[in-house]
Structures are given as structure tokens and as C-alpha cells.
Amino acid sequence: MAIEWVDTHCHLNDSQRFPDPDRAIAEAADAGVTRLMVVGIDLHWSRKAVELADRHEGVFAVVGHHPTSKGFRDEHLKVYEEWFKHPKVVALGEIGLDYHWDMTTPEEQDGWLRAQLELAKSLGAPVIFHCREAYDALIARLDGYAHGPLDFHCFAGSFTQAEALGLHHYFGVDGPLTYPKAGDLREIIALLPKERILLETDAPWLPPVPYRGKLNHPAYLPLIGEALAQIWGVSVEEVARQTSANAEACFPKLAGVGGG
């Protein structure tokens, strides 16, 4: 049986960088990446994610408002709630905290995060978090949030922070796993439970070796899988099987709706 992968995080809804998403989806399928999750960062990008999911069997959508996107309004929650009824809208995201950039204030970000977490709780929706230079604040915000499953996309915290977030949650691994200088990241990922690791490209960002400096594509996901196979000391097939099972466990709507 051919190897099949799930890219749990990409932005093919970025029409500026992906003017022809259909082609990127076809190339991904040729590389064995038969299921893709296209993630929103605001109302506009979330709508485009849902449209792509409608048009392509292997595409699923994630809807929500990113901490550095301006223009969140409470009325948007109703729209995200409506979209989540769609069988191929698998999670709310990407939401969270980002203290690296200053387009939005920490107070704004926290308000949006709380509102969207309340919505996720009421819907029983999985959540995809974006977190940059703000893990301790996110840990504090999630204290007592017992709903789930939660995916910490592009995880860049310490192992202690992963433990504080909860090792029963999920951790997204991207292109940096292949970077020569990412020894610390590889050590942390090696310590996390295998059944909690999700593979993602975050395309067009974070291209793996040997595509650094270029546009990232979902078709490059197997390169990250190969790096993970080395860390785990297992075959690439086993990595594809385990991480696909992990994705279905974290995002139940992925299961049963076709791949390629």
C-alpha cells in the first residue's frame, strides 16, 4: 500500500503565494500527502479555507482568528460557529498569543483567545494554537481548560512547557526539524510521546531542507517525516502510519472522509 500523509497545517488559502492552490494540492497528492488542513487566520482566510475544502476531497478547513490579525469582532464568532457545522471544518484555529510582533496588543490577543476558547468549549471543537514567545502566558490561560483536543502548532517551547501544557495534547512539527542547527528541537521532540506528534508544513512558511529560502509546499511534508523517522529510529512508513493516526485522533472529522 502506498504511503499516505496528512499535512495538519498549511495556508493554501494565501492566494498571493499560492495563486494556483489546485496545482499545489495535486502535487501534494502525488507526493502521498493525500489529506491537507488549510488554516484560517481571520474571517477572510477562513472563508477561503472552507471554499477549498468544498472543492477538494482531500482538503479540510480550520477557521478562526490569529493573534496578530487585526479586526476581530464578536460577531465573527457566530460565523465560525456556523462554519464548524460543516463536516470538513475540523477545528478552530489558529488562535493564541504572539508576543514577537506588535501589530496587536497582548490585551487584545487575550480577549480574542478567551472568546474563541469559549466558543470551542461550547462546540466541543479541537483547537489549533499559534504561540510565539508567549508559552508561559498560554499555559496560564489554559489552566483549567479541560476541553480538547488541543494542537500546539509548530511547537517551539521547552519540554517543561510541553509538560505544563499537557502531554495528552498534540504538538505540531514542521520544517525546522530538518535544520542542521535544530538539535534542541530534535531533543524535545524525541522526548514527547509518539502518539502526540502531528506533522505539518505551515506552507508557504518554514520550508524544510533542501528548500530553505524558497516557498514551502505541502508536497514537502515527507521530508519532515524522514527527519522524524531518524529521531524515532523507525521506518518512514511507520512515521506516516503513526502521525496519520495521531491526526485522526486529534481531529475526529478527518477520519472517514476520503483521502486520495
Ligand SMILES: [Zn+2]
Ligand atoms: Zn499557520
